[in-house]
Amino acid sequence: MIKVENLVKKYGSITASNCLNCNFEKGKITVILGGSGSGKSTLLRQLTALEKPDSGSIYFDGVNITSMPKKKIYDLRKRMGMLFQGSALFNYLNIFENIAFPLREHTKIADSVIKTIVTMKLEMVGLRGTEHLMPSQLSGGMTKRVGLARAIVMDPEIIFYDEPTSGLDPISTGVIDKLIKDLNQALNITSVVVSHDIESCFRIADNIIILFYGDIIAQGTAQEIKNSDDLRVKQFINGEPEGPIPFTRTDKNYLDEILFD
């Protein structure tokens, strides 16, 4: 569904995407794994055309989106949904209006039908009955579910999830994971999940891409990643503090720096 070719994105001296090549298959859940600062959010922002790459191409159903005019991108985005890390609900609208928002803006559907659609989406995320509440009155896990309901209200073909489970308790994490899986299986929605939550990743992933400081160090099916011999992959999925992936960002020798600087 999405094909990334030689993608490069730099912020000053930091390379966030260092010539990336990867594939996101239709109807599959692909998880982009990586530590903080590994460039996974940047990759997501480029996949959704929120940011333009410095060079390289991204093909969405065979069409290059990196050089697309804004109007076409907007047309394309009507086929996408996105769940933001902080849910990004509109704090001046109640839950009902938040979910109804894309419908009201892009369609001329009658109010009664909108009500039915919103109720159905809220039922899917298990939050029917919260329609009249404001986003500030909900817990973190609940706002994520509302964000998910809003992301699927236009029945997208692909959903992007930006760290859907970060900062949630284990039960909420399980609920979100199950929702992602269900949406993917029931509606055959292609899913791209950015995460650093290994456990949840292996629960939902069909394919996994591991990023490390702008480079893809491994990609493949969940099974392949699990059985990988690559030391860096092993360190990452086992969460070991010591290993080939350094904890610090600088190449300078620590002793040199404190003794001779």
Next chain:
Amino acid sequence: MQIAASIGRSTLYRFQILGRSGIFLLVSLFQAFLPPFRFARLVKEIEFVGSKSFLIVFVTALFTGMVLGIQGYYSLSQFGAEAALGVMVALSIIRELGPVLCALMVTGRAGSAITAQIGIMKITDQFPALEMMAIDPLKYVISPKIIAGIISLPLLTALFDLVGIAGGYLVGVKLLGVNEGAYIGKMVTAITFTDIYGGILKSFSFGILITWISTFMGFTAQPTTEGVSHATTNAVVITSLSILVVDYILTSLLL
């Protein structure tokens, strides 16, 4: 050499921001005239910028007019010209104090709130969320605010003028005993359409200035709590100063 370079760099940077803010304003204004039109949003913004500023403008105008009444009476009575009190109060309010004070009060009340609101929308990723829903944030969030400023400020200024003159009347005529006929009559003959037109033109410009600067500051704020508080302060300071500077420029052009 280094000093020259750093001066050059910071000057360039400032001009860049100025250019960016100019494009920001033009695009937002342009977008306002493209369909789909969102009248409900515009009405909501006018309620926020305009009608919610009603009370603060009313009180400011009343006391400004009353103070002008007292001050004017004591100054004018030294020359035995109390009869000109109405003209003095009306002219200073319509030409200067009305548009300027009204704009400053709206800056403090609505401008700061607009910056904070947009800054918080930015922190919580609501702009990319709009983008992902295929809605242009400039058109959806910014345009209605700027149009609301353009519509509200002249109306608020008209209110200010009216209440201010009434305040002067209250003190001058009712309290200090200036002749009622002289207060109103002289005022009506002395004030020309140019005075009123100038005041309205000013309030119109201030309306753009307030919403432009406060939305731009919010939109470009660093997405942190500190960034938003910084942007809010900056918005109020820069808007207030710009109002005074633009007021001087417009006055010198109009007279």
